[in-house]
Amino acid sequence: MILQILNRTLRVAKALMTPSPANKDVRYEAMHNPSRYRGEHRVDYETCIGCDSCNKICPTHAITMKKFPFKKQNIVPEVSLSVCIFCGLCEDVCPTKPEKSIILSGGRYDMLSGGWHEDQNDFWVHTDVPQSYIDSRLEDEEATRVKKELATKKKVAEAEAKKKAEAGEEIKKVETTLPDFNKGVLE
Amino acid sequence: MLKILDFFDYAKSESLWMAHFCTGCCSLEMAAAMGPRYDWERYGYLPTPTPRQADVLMITGLVSKKILPALLRTYAQMPEPKYVVAMGACSFDGGPYNDSLSVIKNPTEILPADVFIAGCPPKPEAIIEGLEQVKQKIKNGEPSAASQGGLWKEMEF
Amino acid sequence: MIDTLFSAFVFPGLLYVLVWTVGLFWFFRKFMAALHKRVGPSFNGKAGSYQTLFDLSKLLTKESITPDGVNPYLFSIMPLLAVIIAMLPAAFIPWMDGLVVVDSDYGLLALVILIGIEPFLLFLTGFGSNNKYSFLGGVRILTQSISMETAFFLSALSPALLFGTMNLTQIVEQSSWFSFLILFPGLAMYFVALLGLLEQPPFNIPDAEQEIVYGFYTEYSGTNYFLLKLAEFAEFMAVFAGATALFLGAYKGIFFDSYFFFFMKMLGIAMLMMTIRAATPRITLAQMLSFSWKYMVPLALLNLAWVLFAKSLWFMGA
Amino acid sequence: MENVRKIIENFTCEYVENYKKTWLKAKLSSKDDLLNLSEAIKKEGLRSLSTVSPTDFLEDNIMEMNYFFEDLDTKRNLWLKVDLPRDKEGCKIESLTPLFASANWHEREAFSMFGVQFLNHPDLREIIKSEDFKGVYPFRKDFDWDAHEKNQTQNIQQIVDAFKKEQNENEKDLDPDSSETILNWGPTHPASGPIRLRVHCDGEEVISIDPDIGYVWRALEHLVTKKDFVGAIVAVERLCFMDNINSMVGYCMAVEEIAEVEITPFASWMRVLLGEVARVSSHFMGLGGFFNNMGLHTLGMWNMDTREFFLDFLESYSGARIATASIEPGGVRYGLDMSMFDELQKALDKFDNSVGEVEAVFVKNPTMKLRSDNVGILTKEEVHEFGLSGIVARASGVKTDIRIDEPYAAYGELDLEYITQEKGSAKDRFMMLFLDLKQSVEIIKKAKAHIEKAVADAKMNPTKDHMVKVPKKLPKGEAISRVEWARGEVLMHLVTEEKAKTPYRLKMRAPSFNHTMMLNHLLKGQTLADIPLIFGSLYICQGDLDR
Structure with missing residues (x-):
């Protein structure tokens, strides 16, 4: 019995020979870096189509959709890191191809904030859309709107012209004016 | 004289002992952080069996209604100066259990923490980094958050 | 005068014991970590050597809580008394050739009594804590120390019996390889009893973390806890030094005599203790009691008989 | 099986039908027959009551009670239903606790969550829920959770x-003069x-233990029921x-059964592989604990090092260390990159070395x-009586293992053998845990080899085969699924409504609930030092104890 105990005791001492696996300073680097680590989100506002499906599937309601003044694809997800449980369902469900618009994989793991409830309240992955992008989107939209307007007007005019022509009246030129670009759009 | 006091302040910051108290699942990752691979003892952290000798209280995730009095009492039993670390989504608003009524939705409003570590559960690396931030806070001489406010002061427990 | 002050406060006195305590605390953590396949304290100072200094200084500056309903005098004086008692044995130990503060003819007796009285102080700390777990811890430590001390005293007496003196200096001077062999069963017995006395696994029943939280330590915080921890490690040192002086020939070395050998021998005992700690689970109080009274005490008595026999066989004639 | 059917047919039933391979499903017409019927089937050999699960049908105004009886020896199971009126006065039924000891806490749970009154129950106190739910029944469909939430401060004050x-x-x-x-x-x-265990003790000796649970409820x-x-x-x-994969497997199996979806072989093999990895990581913690x-x-x-x-x-497969969320209805969530097997091989090598x-x-x-060795002995008889499962049951020599009894995923293609111990002491449970760990590693090796071979033969496509589409809206239905979890048997009882997007009711029968029930039984008359030992050997996790 006593010999057995001594034997066990000495065998434990074998651990002294094995080097410890704690060989990195984990304050600065991770011990294991998987490619699919579900960490901090990255949202690509340019490819996002604003389908709202990430918001719908989120089991913890961590995602809110930020609204933009332009009309189409005008919502982009923002994630509250203090609510998110990093399950990655939003990434799974995102329909954009080939790159998903919301990505957790390979994200950062060290997400720290102040401990006050207020600090955690505004602990978000904000989708910072630059003003220039908003402006360009607005301009694009305006341009397409105008184009469409023009096209419809033209169509209407043509149709009318056709009618008139059929009726044997004189063809009048349709005057079109371009609307003021920057007015009344940003409201 | 000033130097000696500085030394004690530094010592305080470099030696964080935590109360052995787990309220939820994040304590599993805390155990991993104690384990051989992450080994937080390298940085001077040490678990203590009783709150009387602890400096840091870890809110390890979920705080259910039933355990709240025990949590606050554990906090009260710790000697000054004491700090609180909150980890996991649960300690902000119940996290995945937000829809459930048996958990406290605002643990950090009741007991403000000094640092919040996001994740469900956070990686051990993140836990250690969060504790490093507490160290930094002590080095800067900042008072702990819970001593400055929080609903716990108005509550009985 | 200066010599007295020096020996009281610096060399085998206060400072020396403090350095030993802090160092031993660090060594325990480091060695235990290695057995756990961990690293242990590592980033403060070289190999984390400042870590325990920081830990103990932090405890010194923390708030000391005196819980409701305890006797504050009993609660705060006991740790102080425990430290003083735990530091005193250092004065009786021959650290180097001719360096012993109190060269008494009853050195061994003083050593054994000072070590043996420590658990009773700890019992009083647990008794005075007004906490059920502390009280249980106190009762357990009393039970354990009563049963273990008998074996401890008996095995500590074997060198005195062999050399016919209780003067530690003389015991060390007379010791040799041959006497070490004769005293080896006594050493083994002393070591096992020592595990019980210091509440080390497998006999860490009084402060069994998983059973009664932290035993008598449960309510202590800040300075009081610092003093208790200090007392614990000072007692470690005293007991290791006692074992070294009694059985292992203290400073006597292979080619020359030096304090270095004393140090290494103490470390050796500490390492053996830690290895046992890493490999053996705790046993129950009942098992400990039956082990101590059924095996330890009879064996210790047998050991005394063996020493007497050996003495009459080889030493009387010489 | 035929005997059981005969016994049931002696009573008036709405239907008796076969369900899966080992189950018999029956519905009693009258609740008065329940006691007689259960006495008869207990004599027949179905000695353990797995769980009691009420389902609250608000529209039909009935409370449907589901009883799951099991016979751990001959693998015959009975799913018995009976209707009760759901109003609080009429919601009463005879307690089965005098017959089946394992019903005790399950009935208490049904009482505290649904307000079903069990007549002649020896100890019908509320369990699990916190003080502010006293007298109200939170799982009833008409319980107003929002109104309850409004008074949060008051509720906390009440607690x-x-x-x-x-x-x-x-x-x-207590007598003040005694110790x-x-x-x-x-x-x-x-x-x-x-x-929280309220340990009633005299010095070192334990007189009785009353576990107070619900701290992680x-x-x-x-x-x-609030999620899709x-x-x-x-x-x-x-x-x-600690073992999250297998519980997800159980839930997904129930969903797939209702949706009538078959998963691909690749997905079922992956479920085996991932489930065993999770089991291994859980067992490592159990052994250490x-x-x-x-x-x-x-x-x-x-x-921990090996784990x-x-x-x-x-982490490489799913992107998270323990909260993997990697099993979905319809298969497994991610395709497999074959290079991940290198990492698994590393883990297996590490295990073999250590x-x-x-x-x-x-x-x-x-x-x-x-x-x-002589502490906390559970006899075979007690295992049957208290409905224990998994490691604890097998340590007492009862041959029960859902992976073999009722093979799910790809376990049917593996030759598994029951591993048992004889005595049922704390040491045997530890040994059992260790042997089970070794068996799990063997299964991982086999599953890995199988997947590798099938991929090499181009029978499986690891990047595409992992999922089968499951409709978002499920038909009305009801299913149970059982899995061998790290701690024992998990039984999931899923009820869905017509075109539902969310489950109507999910009952999870978790093994620790039964095991914690044993604490008082095992620790009476022991010493304080045995409490942590027996507690640790029963392999209890508070997560599945409280749910």
């Missing part, structure tokens, strides 16, 4: 008051975790993080044997 009151009156009933006292073991006790069974079928996996996996409770942390640390490698694989040392030092440790 605090009850906490204080209990503290003051803790030892009121009896009540120890509160937890919830902050180092060995307990969030559970998250109302998971109610929570899943896919989102519910995050709630189901949080049953307990057993020794931790005897004051020795070395094994826990060594195991990290298995977690690495899970298991010998662990076995030599700890499994054959004489002090451990001295300490735990």
Whole structure:
């Protein structure tokens, strides 16, 4: 019995020979870096189509959709890191191809904030859309709107012209004016 | 004289002992952080069996209604100066259990923490980094958050 | 005068014991970590050597809580008394050739009594804590120390019996390889009893973390806890030094005599203790009691008989 | 099976039908027959009652009681239903606790969550839920959770008051002259975790133990009804993080059964592989915990070292170390990159290298044997009576293992054998855990080899085969699924409504609930030192205890 105990005791001492696996300073680097680590989100506002499906599937309601003044694809997800449980369902469900618009994989793991409830309240992955992008989107939209307007007007005019022509009246030129670009759009 | 006091302040910051108290699942990752691979003892952290000798209280995730009095009492039993670390989504608003009524939705409003570590559960690396931030806070001489406010002061427990 | 002050406060006195305590605390953590396949304290100072200094200084500056309903005098004086008692044995130990503060003819007796009285102080700390777990811890430590001390005293007496003196200096001077062999069963017995006395696994029943939280330590915080921890490690040192002086020939070395050998021998005992700690689970109080009274005490008595026999066989004639 | 059918047909039933291979499903017409019927089937051999699960049908105004009877020896199971009126006065039924000891806490749970009154129950107190739910039944469909939430401050005050009151009156009933006292073991006790054992003791001797549970009650069974079928996996996996995969497997099997979807062979093999990895990582903690409770942390640390490698694989596969959320209805969530198997191989190698040392030092440790060989003995009879499962049941020599009894995923293609121990002491449970760990690693090896071979033969496509589409809206239906979880049998009872997007009711029968029931039985008359040992050997996790 006593010999057995001594034997066990000495065998434990074998651990002294094995080097410890704690060989990195984990304050600065991770011990294991998987490619699919579900960490901090990255949202690509340019490819996002604003389908709202990430918001719908989120089991913890961590995602809110930020609204933009332009009309189409005008919502982009923002994630509250203090609510998110990093399950990655939003990434799974995102329909954009080939790159998903919301990505957790390979994200950062060290997400720290102040401990006050207020600090955690505004602990978000904000989708910072630059003003220039908003402006360009607005301009694009305006341009397409105008184009469409023009096209419809033209169509209407043509149709009318056709009618008139059929009726044997004189063809009048349709005057079109371009609307003021920057007015009344940003409201 | 000033130097000696500085030394004690530094010592305080470099030696964080935590109360052995787990309220939820994040304590599993805390155990991993104690384990051989992450080994937080390298940085001077040490678990203590009783709150009387602890400096840091870890809110390890979920705080259910039933355990709240025990949590606050554990906090009260710790000697000054004491700090609180909150980890996991649960300690902000119940996290995945937000829809459930048996958990406290605002643990950090009741007991403000000094640092919040996001994740469900956070990686051990993140836990250690969060504790490093507490160290930094002590080095800067900042008072702990819970001593400055929080609903716990108005509550009985 | 200066010599007295020096020996009281610096060399085998206060400072020396403090350095030993802090160092031993660090060594325990480091060695235990290695057995756990961990690293242990590592980033403060070289190999984390400042870590325990920081830990103990932090405890010194923390708030000391005196819980409701305890006797504050009993609660705060006991740790102080425990430290003083735990530091005193250092004065009786021959650290180097001719360096012993109190060269008494009853050195061994003083050593054994000072070590043996420590658990009773700890019992009083647990008794005075007004906490059920502390009280249980106190009762357990009393039970354990009563049963273990008998074996401890008996095995500590074997060198005195062999050399016919209780003067530690003389015991060390007379010791040799041959006497070490004769005293080896006594050493083994002393070591096992020592595990019980210091509440080390497998006999860490009084402060069994998983059973009664932290035993008598449960309510202590800040300075009081610092003093208790200090007392614990000072007692470690005293007991290791006692074992070294009694059985292992203290400073006597292979080619020359030096304090270095004393140090290494103490470390050796500490390492053996830690290895046992890493490999053996705790046993129950009942098992400990039956082990101590059924095996330890009879064996210790047998050991005394063996020493007497050996003495009459080889030493009387010489 | 035929005998059971005959017995049931003696009573008036709405239907009796075969369900799956080993189950018989029946519905009693009258609740008065329940006691006689259960007595008869107990004589026939179905000796353990797995769980009691009420389902609240608000529109039909009935409370449907589901009883799951099991026979651990001959693998015959009975699913018995009976209707009760759901109004609070009429919702009464005879208690089965006098017949089946395992019904005790399950009936208490049904009482506290649904308000079903059990007549002649010996100890019908509320369990699990916190003080503010006293007298109300939170799982009833007409319970207004929002109104309850409005009074949160008051509710907390109520809990605090009850906490204080209990503290003051803790030892009121005790004789002041005797040395009896009540120890509160937890919830902050180092060995307990969030559970409180009220230990009634006299010095070192334990007189009785009354576990107070519910400290991590998250109302998971109610929570899943607020999430959709896919989102519910995050709630189901949080049953307990130590082995989260197998609980998700159980839930997904129930969903697939209702949706009538067959998963691909690749997905079922992946479920086996991932499930066993999770089981291994859980067992490592269990083995360590057993020794931790005897004051020795070395094994826990060594195991943690090996466990990290298995977690690495899970992390590479799913992107999270323990909250993997990697099983979805319809298969497994991600395709497999074959290079991930290198990581798994690393973990297996690490295990093979270190298991010998662990076995030599700890499994054959004489002090451990001295300490735990004669403590906490559970006989075969008690296992049947209390409906225990998994490690604990097998340690007593009962051959029960859902992986073999009722093969799911790809377990049917593996040749598994029952591993059992004889005596049923704490040591045997530890041994059982260790042997089970070894078996799991063997299964991982086999599953890995099988997948590798099939991929090489182009029978499986690891990047595309992993999922089959499951419709978002499920038909009306009801299913049960059983899985062998790390701790024992998990039974999931899923009820869905027509075109539902969310589960209507999910009952999770978790093994720790039954095992905790045993604590008082095992610890009566033992000493304080045995509490952590037996607690650790029963392999209890508070997560699945409270749900």
